Amino acid sequence: MLFPVAGILRLASVVLCLIAIASFALFAVNQTSTASVHQQDVLNGEVAGAGSAGSGTGSAAVGGEHKSSLRAAVDDASNAITSPFSGATSGSHSEWAIRTVRLLLALAVYGFGLGFLARVIRVRV
Numbered sequence: 001m002l003f004p005v006a007g008i009l010r011l012a013s014v015v016l017c018l019i020a021i022a023s024f025a026l027f028a029v030n031q032t033s034t035a036s037v038h039q040q041d042v043l044n045g046e047v048a049g050a051g052s053a054g055s056g057t058g059s060a061a062v063g064g065e066h067k068s069s070l071r072a073a074v075d076d077a078s079n080a081i082t083s084p085f086s087g088a089t090s091g092s093h094s095e096w097a098i099r100t101v102r103l104l105l106a107l108a109v110y111g112f113g114l115g116f117l118a119r120v121i122r123v124r125v
Helices: 003-044 057-065 069-089 095-124
Strands: none
Touching: 003 069, 003 095, 069 095
């Protein structure tokens, strides 16, 4: 009778982990592409320089405004499932650190935690 509950927990675990991984992968691709464009601008002399304050934020902000509806939905879902872990990253100013810690915590809690709970439920029946 509890087999469907274990299956639902396992499915939820996989879906939540895939959402977190997809959001991180989309973030990483966006960051690396905007970094490449920024470095090309610096080398061409179109930007004041790599050391100037705020030089990397302009292209990242522009890229963030033009999200597709799928990307926005994945990011919204990821933010919803990783919001319980925001306290662990409150002191960091690095977006990479924040996203990485939230991904690792989501994989630990949802991947390992829900997967373990599903196995325990299945074994006890």
